[in-house]
Amino acid sequence: MERLTRSIEDFNSLxxxxxxxxxxxxxxxxxxxxxxRRGPCRLSDLVRTEQIKQPALTSAMAKLERDGLxxxxxxxxxxxxxxxxxxSDGRSIVSRRHADRAEQLGRLIDRLPPADRTRLxxxxxxxxxxxxxxxxQDGKPDERSGQ
Amino acid sequence: MERLTRSIEDFNSLxxxxxxxxxxxxxxxxxxxxxxRRGPCRLSDLVRTEQIKQPALTSAMAKLERDGLxxxxxxxxxxxxxxxxxxSDGRSIVSRRHADRAEQLGRLIDRLPPADRTRLxxxxxxxxxxxxxxxxQDGKPDERSGQ
DNA sequence: CCAAGTTAGATCGAATATCGATATAGTTCC
DNA sequence: GGAACTATATCGATATTCGATCTAACTTGG
Numbered sequence: 001m002e003r004l005t006r007s008i009e010d011f012n013s014l015x016x017x018x019x020x021x022x023x024x025x026x027x028x029x030x031x032x033x034x035x036x037r038r039g040p041c042r043l044s045d046l047v048r049t050e051q052i053k054q055p056a057l058t059s060a061m062a063k064l065e066r067d068g069l070x071x072x073x074x075x076x077x078x079x080x081x082x083x084x085x086x087x088s089d090g091r092s093i094v095s096r097r098h099a100d101r102a103e104q105l106g107r108l109i110d111r112l113p114p115a116d117r118t119r120l121x122x123x124x125x126x127x128x129x130x131x132x133x134x135x136x137q138d139g140k141p142d143e144r145s146g147q
Numbered sequence: 148m149e150r151l152t153r154s155i156e157d158f159n160s161l162x163x164x165x166x167x168x169x170x171x172x173x174x175x176x177x178x179x180x181x182x183x184r185r186g187p188c189r190l191s192d193l194v195r196t197e198q199i200k201q202p203a204l205t206s207a208m209a210k211l212e213r214d215g216l217x218x219x220x221x222x223x224x225x226x227x228x229x230x231x232x233x234x235s236d237g238r239s240i241v242s243r244r245h246a247d248r249a250e251q252l253g254r255l256i257d258r259l260p261p262a263d264r265t266r267l268x269x270x271x272x273x274x275x276x277x278x279x280x281x282x283x284q285d286g287k288p289d290e291r292s293g294q
Numbered sequence: 295c296c297a298a299g300t301t302a303g304a305t306c307g308a309a310t311a312t313c314g315a316t317a318t319a320g321t322t323c324c
Numbered sequence: 325g326g327a328a329c330t331a332t333a334t335c336g337a338t339a340t341t342c343g344a345t346c347t348a349a350c351t352t353g354g
Contacts, residue, residue, distance in 0.1 A: 005249040007271035124154035
């Protein structure tokens with residue numbers, strides 16, 4: 001476990017740095033990614049998973065909204081809350097970053113021995129299953145299935 | 148590549164968040180990790196890999212030094228520079244975080260089907276090779292070999 | 295050796311991010 | 325309707341970041 005953990009740590013140092021961030025800080029990018037993967041949700045849902053407190057998230061959202069990357073609509077079932085969702089500009093930032101990472105990772109993987117390449121590509125499903133397991137642990141038992 | 152990249156992104160969202168940070172922010176933790184993996188180096192070496200500019204790194208180092216996690220000694224070959232290195236307190240923060248991650252990852256992996264577990268454990272070497280390839284690309288062709 | 299250019303790192307001031315505490319407004323339960 | 329709760333906003337203080345600039349130390353060509 002030691003060994004695998006260290007390899008993942010080192011790989012992440014690399015992977016995280018691949019795409020140079022635009023004018024957005026780490027928290028803002030993380031919020032965009034989360035909104036992209038989970039779909040519209042409320043501020044308090046994000047507070048649970050992002051690594052910042054609610055006031056910081058409120059001001060981050062204000063900036064993202066000013067920049068036209070996120071929009072809010074009233075939550076029909078609760079007058080206190082808003083539903084937050086990505087605008088198309090927001091979606092394109094996320095997918096641009098994703099595409100950059102995929103491309104740069106692809107360039108590295110192309111230089112691996114074929115056997116390694118195959119093994120690595122085959123690991124995606126395992127990673128998904130781990131994420132799912134972790135989600136079941138603290139969150140509700142399903143929810144991670146929707147595209 | 149799409150598929151693998153997305154799985155890694157999702158896994159990272161999880162992996163990054165595993166250990167709640169002490170009183171140190173993301174940049175400080177990243178610096179500690181880098182110092183731990185690369186051994187003593189100069190401020191300007193870190194500026195090249197960390198995602199912050201030199202003034203921010205200088206003030207981060209000042210805080211880490213105040214907190215007793217990093218120490219500096221004069222660089223014998225260059226009177227302008229200092230060599231930065233982890234103190235034993237700094238080392239133990241890094242290894243504590245590493246151990247936490249290993250333990251939590253281990254708990255998840257234990258719940259995978261045996262075949263998946265084996266495949267995942269076998270991927271460490273491939274990740275190392277990718278990191279090495281990326282290092283050869285922009286840095287000097289070797290250097291990544293030391294323990 | 296010396297002047298000019300370069301590099302390592304520190305410092306300053308402004309902008310931004312974050313936090314804890316608290317305020318506001320909507321909701322639920324009795 | 326009123327107490328308790330929840331979602332989010334706001335406020336003031338502290339921390340982080342950056343761009344610009346500064347100093348000291350190194351390097352080089354003569």
